[in-house]
Structures are given as C-alpha cells and as structure tokens.
Amino acid sequence: MPPESDMAVAQGGSNNSSDFVRKLYKMLEDPAYSEVVRWGNEGDSFVVLENEKFTKTILPKHFKHSNFASFVRQLNKYDFHKVRQNEENGQSPYGHGAWEFKHPEFRADAKNSLDNIRRKAPAPRKAQAPEENYGSNTQVQAMSESLAATQQQVQALQDSYFEMAHANKVFVDEILHLQKLVKSQTQVHEQLLTYLNKVETDRRHGRSSSNHSNHSTPAAYGTGNLMSDGTEEPSVELRRVRELLNSIQGEHIPEKDLRQMSIQFQQIGASPESAGSSSMMGPPNSASINNQFIHDPMNDMRHMVYPVGQTIGIDPFAAEHLGNIPYNRPLSQNAIGPVNDSAGPTMPSVSPPVGGTQGGSPWGLKKPRILLVEDDKTCSRIGSKFLAQYDCGVEVARDGLEAVNKVNTNPNWFDLIFMDIVMPQLDGVSATAMILDAQPRIPIIAMTSNINQQDLEMYFHWGMRDVLAKPFTKDGMIKKLQKHLPGFLRNPPADAVAETMYQNGAPPGQPPTPGPYVNPGPMSLPIPAASTGVAKFDTTPVQSPATSTSWHSPGQIPQQSPNLAHDQAYLNAGSGQVMSLTPGGTQRPFPGSMMPAMGGPPGSRMAESVSASEGPPEKRQRFTYAQ
Amino acid sequence: MADNHDGGDTSLPDLGDAIDSVTFGQILEMDDSEDDREFSKSIVFGFFEQAEETFEKMDEALKGKNLEELSRLGHFLKGSSATLGLTKVKDSCEKIQRYGKKENEDGSPETDEALCLSRIKDTLKTVKAEYTEAETALKTFFGP
Numbered sequence: 183m184p185p186e187s188d189m190a191v192a193q194g195g196s197n198n199s200s201d202f203v204r205k206l207y208k209m210l211e212d213p214a215y216s217e218v219v220r221w222g223n224e225g226d227s228f229v230v231l232e233n234e235k236f237t238k239t240i241l242p243k244h245f246k247h248s249n250f251a252s253f254v255r256q257l258n259k260y261d262f263h264k265v266r267q268n269e270e271n272g273q274s275p276y277g278h279g280a281w282e283f284k285h286p287e288f289r290a291d292a293k294n295s296l297d298n299i300r301r302k303a304p305a306p307r308k309a310q311a312p313e314e315n316y317g318s319n320t321q322v323q324a325m326s327e328s329l330a331a332t333q334q335q336v337q338a339l340q341d342s343y344f345e346m347a348h349a350n351k352v353f354v355d356e357i358l359h360l361q362k363l364v365k366s367q368t369q370v371h372e373q374l375l376t377y378l379n380k381v382e383t384d385r386r387h388g389r390s391s392s393n394h395s396n397h398s399t400p401a402a403y404g405t406g407n408l409m410s411d412g413t414e415e416p417s418v419e420l421r422r423v424r425e426l427l428n429s430i431q432g433e434h435i436p437e438k439d440l441r442q443m444s445i446q447f448q449q450i451g452a453s454p455e456s457a458g459s460s461s462m463m464g465p466p467n468s469a470s471i472n473n474q475f476i477h478d479p480m481n482d483m484r485h486m487v488y489p490v491g492q493t494i495g496i497d498p499f500a501a502e503h504l505g506n507i508p509y510n511r512p513l514s515q516n517a518i519g520p521v522n523d524s525a526g527p528t529m530p531s532v533s534p535p536v537g538g539t540q541g542g543s544p545w546g547l548k549k550p551r552i553l554l555v556e557d558d559k560t561c562s563r564i565g566s567k568f569l570a571q572y573d574c575g576v577e578v579a580r581d582g583l584e585a586v587n588k589v590n591t592n593p594n595w596f597d598l599i600f601m602d603i604v605m606p607q608l609d610g611v612s613a614t615a616m617i618l619d620a621q622p623r624i625p626i627i628a629m630t631s632n633i634n635q636q637d638l639e640m641y642f643h644w645g646m647r648d649v650l651a652k653p654f655t656k657d658g659m660i661k662k663l664q665k666h667l668p669g670f671l672r673n674p675p676a677d678a679v680a681e682t683m684y685q686n687g688a689p690p691g692q693p694p695t696p697g698p699y700v701n702p703g704p705m706s707l708p709i710p711a712a713s714t715g716v717a718k719f720d721t722t723p724v725q726s727p728a729t730s731t732s733w734h735s736p737g738q739i740p741q742q743s744p745n746l747a748h749d750q751a752y753l754n755a756g757s758g759q760v761m762s763l764t765p766g767g768t769q770r771p772f773p774g775s776m777m778p779a780m781g782g783p784p785g786s787r788m789a790e791s792v793s794a795s796e797g798p799p800e801k802r803q804r805f806t807y808a809q
Numbered sequence: 810m811a812d813n814h815d816g817g818d819t820s821l822p823d824l825g826d827a828i829d830s831v832t833f834g835q836i837l838e839m840d841d842s843e844d845d846r847e848f849s850k851s852i853v854f855g856f857f858e859q860a861e862e863t864f865e866k867m868d869e870a871l872k873g874k875n876l877e878e879l880s881r882l883g884h885f886l887k888g889s890s891a892t893l894g895l896t897k898v899k900d901s902c903e904k905i906q907r908y909g910k911k912e913n914e915d916g917s918p919e920t921d922e923a924l925c926l927s928r929i930k931d932t933l934k935t936v937k938a939e940y941t942e943a944e945t946a947l948k949t950f951f952g953p
Contacts, residue, residue, distance in 0.1 A: 560856045560889035567839045567848060604884055631887065631903075653891035653899075656835050 202245075202256055203288070203299045209244045210290070222282060223275065225290035227265060230281040257283050261302050352439040370423045377419035543573040546672040550597040550663065551575040555585040555613065556629065557605040561652070565600065565629075568656040572663065582608030582616075589617045589624075596624060598667055600650065600659070603630040603641070611644045618645045625666040629654060824950060827943040832894030850951050856889055860898075860940055867905070867933055876922060879929050880909025895943045901936035905929050 210221055210228050218232045218240060230236050237250040245253060254264075265282040276282060287298040543549065552574045556562035566576040577596070579585035582605050589596060599617065603610040614626045628641045631652040641649060650662050664671060824830060840846045863886045870878040883905030890898040904914060908925045912918055919925055 558859075558885060558888045558892075560852060560859060561892045563852055563855070564836055564839070564892055571839060602888075604881075631891065652888055653832060653894075655832070656838075 200260065200296075200299060200301065203260060203296050205244050207288075207293060207296055209240065215240055221290040222284075226286075226288075227282050227284035228288070229276045230283075231276055233279060233281065254281075259301050260299050261285060262288065349443055352443060356440055366426050366429070370426050373419040373423045373426070377423075380419075544664075544672060545573055545670050548670060549573055549575055550667050550670045551577070551595060552663075553577050553579060553585060553588060553596040553599045555579045555582065555599060555605070555610060556602040557581050558602070561602070561629075561654075565654065565659065568654075568659050569663075571656075572660050574663070581605040582610055582613030585613045586616045589620055593620055596621075597670065598663065599624060599626045600629050600662075601626050601646065603628055603632060603637075611640060611646070614641075614646050615644050627662050627666065824946045825942075827895065827897060827939065827946050829894035829896045832892070832896075836893065846951060853893065853947050853951065856893055857944060859889060860886060860944075864933070864937060864940070867929075871926065871930060871933065874922075874926055876909045876911060876925055876929075878909075880906050883907075883909055890940075895940070897939040898936055898943060901932050901939060904932045905936070908932065 206228075209215065210219065218235045219228065219230045221227070222229050233250060237248050237253075241250065241253055242248045245256075247253075262283045262285045265284050285299055287295040289295065552569050554562055554565050554569065554576060556565060556578065557580050562578045562580070566578055569576045577588065579588050582601075584607075585599070585601070586608065589599075599614075601610040601614055605613075608616075610628060610630075614628075617624065617626065625647040626645065627648045627650050628646045629650045629652055630637070630641075633649060633651055638649060647666060648662055650658055824833065836849045836852060837843075837846065840848050863882050867879060867882050870882060883902045887899050887902035887906060890902060907914060907916065908919075908928045911920065911922065911925055
C-alpha cells in the first residue's frame with residue numbers, strides 16, 4: 183500500500199508517528215482545502231465535505247492515489263471511525279454527503295498526540311486478509327467436494343436401485359417360468375393319469391363287462407367316456423406328454439440372466455473393498471457393482487442426470503420437476519421392459535407419481551392400451567376422455583360381444599380392460615370369462631354400481647381383477663391403472679415388478695374397492711396367497727380358491743352364465759381334469775395358493791364352477807368329452 | 810389431486826343442488842377450452858337425448874307393465890346420470906331399478922307387482938321433474 187511506504191515524504195519529528203496520520207494532519211492544515219476537507223467544528227474530527235473533489239484532487243496529491251474507499255480503509259486501520267449522523271438531527275451539520283471521521287488522539291490542537299495513533303494490530307491484520315480468502319476458498323471447496331460426493335452417492339444409489347429392479351425382474355421372470363413349468367408338469371401328470379386310468383379300465387373291461395362301475399369315482403369320470411372312442415389310439419396322452427415336455431425346453435431366457443447375476447454377486451462378494459475408496463461417501467461396494475453390471479442403459483444412467491449434477495439448484499424430488507427433467511431418456515427399448523421404463527427421473531419411486539397430468543406422460547416407454555367396454559354412451563365418452571387425458575390409448579366397445587371380438591381379432595393388443603357389467607348382447611361377466619380364455623393375463627376391471635357382496639364375489643369368481651365403482655371418477659380410474667399396470671408407469675412403485683406375479687388375482691392385501699365394500703370376504707376368493715411375497719407359496723394354508731358352496735344357487739347370478747365355446751372347454755379341460763380327481767370337483771389336489779398365483783387359468787376356475795353346480799348338463803358333458 | 814388442476818373448484822359454476830359440482834366439475838375439466846366447452850357440452854346434450862329417449866321407453870314399459878324392462882331402463886339411466894353428477898336423477902333411477910326388480914327401496918323383496926308398478930309410476934314422475942330441473946340448470950350454464 184503506497185501511502186504508508188512513502189517514507190520520503192515524512193516530515194521530521196517523531197519517527198513513531200505514522201506517515202499516514204502525518205500526511206492527514208498536513209492535508210488538513212492547508213486552508214485551501216477548507217471547502218473540500220477540513221477540521222470539524224470541534225477540532226476533534228475532520229470532515230470530507232465534497233467527496234468527489236476530495237477523491238480527484240486532494241487524494242492524489244497527498245496520498246498518491248484517488249481511491250476514496252481505500253482512504254477510508256486506511257483510516258479504519260488507524261482506528262478512525264466514521265461519525266454517524268445524529269438521528270435526531272437527521273442531517274449532518276456539514277451537509278448531506280459529508281463524511282466525518284474521528285479519532286480520540288487526532289485533534290487539530292494536539293499535533294503531538296499524533297504519535298499515539300497507531301495502526302491497529304498490524305501484524306495479524308496482514309495475515310488475516312489472505313486467511314479470510316483462504317477460509318472461504320476451502321469452504322467452497324469443501325462444499326463442492328461434499329456436493330460431488332453427495333451426487334456420487336445419489337448416483338450410486340440410483341445405480342443400485344436399477345440393478346435391484348433389474349434383478350427383481352429377472353427373479354420374476356424366473357418365477358413365472360417356474361410357474362409355467364409347474365403348470366406343464368401338472369398337465370403332464372394329468373395326461374399320465376388319464377392314460378393310466380384308461381389302461382386300468384381297459385384291463386377291467388377285459389376282465390368284466392361292468393365298465394360303468396367306475397362312474398362312481400370321479401377319477402374315472404372323464405375317462406369312462408373317453409374309453410369307448412379313445413381306445414384305438416392308446417398312446418395319445420403319452421404323445422401329448424412328450425409334446426408338453428418338449429415345449430418346455432428351449433424357451434427359458436431368464437435363466438441366463440440369473441446365472442450372470444449370481445456370478446456378478448459372487449464377484450462383488452470377493453472384492454468388497456476394491457473400489458470402496460473411490461467415492462468419498464458412497465457405499466463401498468457401489469462402484470464395483472456399477473462396473474459389474476453390464477447392462478448398458480443402466481450404466482448410462484450417470485449421463486442422464488441434471489446438467490451439472492443431480493442436485494444442483496433443483497430439487498429432483500419436487501413433483502413439478504418430474505415431468506420436465508432434462509434427461510436424455512434411453513432410446514433403446516431392448517431387454518427389460520419394466521425396468522427400462524423406470525429409467526426416467528432420478529429416484530422418484532420414493533414418491534410415486536400422483537396426478538400424472540402435471541407435465542409429461544405418466545407412462546414409460548410404452549403407453550398402455552385400454553379397452554373400455556360400456557354400453558352407455560355418456561359413460562363411455564367420459565371414461566375414454568379420462569383415459570385419453572391420462573395418456574392411454576383407448577378403444578371403446580359398446581357391449582360384451584364387441585369386446586370379445588375386439589380382443590379376439592387382436593389378441594394381446596390391449597393391456598387392460600374396463601368392463602361394464604350390465605350390457606346388451608353379452609354381459610360383462612360373460613365377456614370377461616371369454617376374454618380371459620384368449621388372454622388370461624389381462625387385467626379386467628369391473629365398472630359397475632352393483633357392488634354388493636354377492637356381485638363382487640361373482641366378478642372375482644369369473645376372473646375380474648378389480649372393481650371400479652360407478653359413477654367412476656378420473657382419479658378412481660387412474661388409480662386402477664396405476665395399480666394394475668405398474669410395469670407401464672414411468673416411475674413404477676417399488677413393488678411393481680413383484681406384483682406382476684399376482685396378475686391373476688386381486689393384488690395382495692388391498693381391498694378391490696374402497697368405500698362401500700367393507701367386508702373382505704371376496705378378497706380371499708381369488709387369491710388365498712395373500713399378502714407379501716414368494717414366501718407365501720408354501721406357507722399359505724390350503725384353501726380352495728373358490729368356495730363352491732357360495733355358487734350353489736344359480737339365482738345369485740343375475741346374468742346368464744358365460745357361454746363356453748367348445749374349444750374353450752377343451753382348453754380348460756387340461757387343468758380341469760385335475761379337479762375331477764376329488765369328489766365334487768371343487769378341491770384341488772395341491773395347495774390352493776398355487777393355482778392362482780402361478781397364473782392358473784381363470785378358465786379353470788370357470789370349468790370348476792361349471793362342473794361344480796350350475797353348469798348345464800350338456801356343458802359338463804362337453805367338458806368331459808373334450809379330453 | 811387432479812381435481813384442482815385447471816377447472817379448479819373455485820371456478821366451478823353453481824348449478825344448484827340438482828347437480829353435484831365435484832362430479833360435474835371433473836367433466837368440465839376435460840374441456841380443452843373453457844370458452845366453447847365442446848366436450849362437456851356434447852356430453853351433456855347427448856345425455857339429454859339419452860334421458861328423454863329413456864323416459865319415453867319407461868312410459869311405454871309402464872303401460873305394458875313390463876317391470877323387467879323398467880328395471881333395465883332405470884339401471885341404464887342411473888349410470889349416465891351418476892357420471893354427470895345428477896344425483897337426484899340417479900337416486901330415482903336406482904329406485905326404479907329396484908322396484909322393477911320387485912324389490913323395496915332397501916332391497917328387500919316385494920311380491921306385490923301392482924305396488925311396484927305404482928311406485929315406479931310415482932318415481933317416474935319425480936325423476937322427470939328432477940331431470941327437468943337439472944336440464945334447465947345445465948342449459949343455462951352452457952347457454953343457448
């Protein structure tokens with residue numbers, strides 16, 4: 183700082199006195215400046231009257247700079263203080279814009295005391311300034327480091343979330359495959375049993391002529407009929423068994439993923455600390471997990487975050503951002519459907535999307551296609567408008583027959599069906615039964631105002647997945663979509679993938695309809711394997727999925743019973759045959775929880791009740807012939 | 810949730826107690842423009858036609874003492890009136906549906922067909938008046 187070092191200008195006198203203070207005093211002695219800077223009225227302060235002139239003319243002359251601010255700073259260093267204007271006066275006695283400075287030892291009449299004016303603790307002062315800078319620098323640095331670390335952590339969490347979702351998907355695939363396998367095995371068993379039965383009957387037939395004596399045992403129920411015309415091809419069941427077994431082979435994809443996953447997990451376990459230090463606060467394993475999962479869209483996730491980092495400036499969890507986050511969304515649709523769907527915003531599954539109407543589609547890569555079956559024009563128009571606004575593809579059928587035709591002409595086109603119950607031509611329940619034959623996994627939701635216990639039981643009995651009470655609301659409809667199409671959601675709930683396991687029954691633990699539907703009775707109907715998970719498979723007590731007792735009275739069913747087409751009956755017979763092993767045809771020989779959970783064909787439920795009580799005799803007949 | 814998005818409860822018209830404003834509001838919400846209200850208007854006027862046709866059919870079925878048909882018609886109109894928020898009309902339709910099924914208002918069976926018919930006759934009168942009230946309110950709302 184030039185003023186101080188300017189020792190040459192210093193007058194004689196005390197060496198102790200500061201150069202700056204002396205210069206200041208000298209400046210004030212010059213009467214030529216009195217208009218600009220002068221001693222205060224009391225002589226115990228000095229006043230800069232005209233700031234601008236002072237800065238431009240006097241400062242350069244005496245202090246070799248023209249910076250008023252640094253002059254003030256200098257004053258402060260010597261413990262001069264600016265005199266605050268008296269608030270009572272409001273105005274400075276020296277006029278507006280005047281600067282008055284004061285130091286107890288700086289007086290017009292006390293030049294000697296100038297020596298007493300010293301710099302305030304100069305040494306620490308000097309050090310302090312850089313230190314301050316240093317302090318804030320490190321602070322910024324530390325903050326940005328911790329920010330980076332947080333970002334890294336969020337990223338790692340994100341990655342592991344997607345990995346877990348992927349793993350989940352693989353598991354579900356595997357489970358589904360196993361279920362399929364079990365089903366096929368069951369069919370194989372049936373066929374073998376039928377075959378053995380036939381052999382047995384043939385044997386007895388050869389021995390005695392009383393071939394109808396077997397009719398009393400249900401096991402022979404079907405075969406007794408078959409025997410007469412089936413004997414010429416004795417190995418037809420065996421052939422079918424072989425076909426079934428063959429068809430199981432070669433269609434198993436998840437297994438590969440599963441093996442890969444297990445390898446990866448082992449690798450992680452082997453080197454748990456290897457990458458631990460790479461991320462400051464991240465979970466030790468995260469980095470290694472990242473690298474070991476080869477799935478591209480997932481690893482790319484790190485590039486799909488906010489421009490600088492996931493959390494800079496924007497709260498990614500705020501609902502209003504979810505729709506318009508500047509992500510690069512993955513373009514490839516390959517591999518895992520539902521998991522890819524979830525590759526959207528950061529980790530919003532924490533708070534599942536509520537409205538979906540706020541900015542952007544609630545759906546992932548694929549929008550669901552909804553079939554709305556409703557004879558009432560007003561309802562169907564409003565319903566389809568609601569759905570369209572929720573970004574669904576919508577088609578409308580005006581009665582059950584049209585719905586069945588639509589599904590048949592384009593199987594697997596629709597992802598969910600809203601089904602009115604009371605309709606001309608073909609009622610919703612019958613239509614449901616027929617559609618489920620062609621497309622057993624599609625969720626069909628009854629739309630009706632008839633929601634008393636008996637009605638509900640019937641809907642579920644015929645394979646409907648849920649009930650949307652009429653008059654429906656947009657929210658009500660959307661909730662059903664979110665509940666039954668979790669895989670389509672861009673931000674599926676955490677248990678979404680797992681829930682697909684239960685596609686053939688009401689989702690676990692939730693009553694199908696809110697409100698008037700209090701009695702949980704029917705809930706246990708479609709799926710005894712209730713609540714949470716796979717563990718239930720072997721823990722659920724054996725319970726008949728459909729208590730046939732409640733179906734004895736046909737009067738309970740206001741609608742006509744579904745028309746079983748011939749070929750449908752044939753299809754059902756596959757699994758239906760099992761039932762005939764036990765009297766009454768209502769109990770399954772294996773735990774009730776298995777069938778619905780493993781995608782047991784609703785058709786079998788249908789066949790069951792047909793054989794149970796209300797089916798007309800000729801249908802039963804057809805059913806048994808269908809072997 | 811979505812109810813408060815654009816149609817907002819505050820901007821809901823007061824259509825009197827003939828129409829449930831929340832239910833009707835969510836249909837208004839579907840309009841792309843609040844100026845022409847193309848969607849809701851066509852829905853509502855479509856409903857008018859539907860309702861009037863249904864009333865005619867009900868009159869005929871009443872003449873023919875066809876309880877089953879009356880029940881069916883009651884159910885039919887119940888659905889659309891409920892969806893539009895015409896609560897009173899809906900309630901009356903529900904009654905007609907029940908009477909037609911030879912039930913009392915509480916769902917208990919009623920063997921007296923003549924009683925059912927006369928109840929339907931009365932209710933039909935009521936529901937027509939309720940419908941007219943709602944129709945007037947709606948037509949006023951949508952303008953000519």
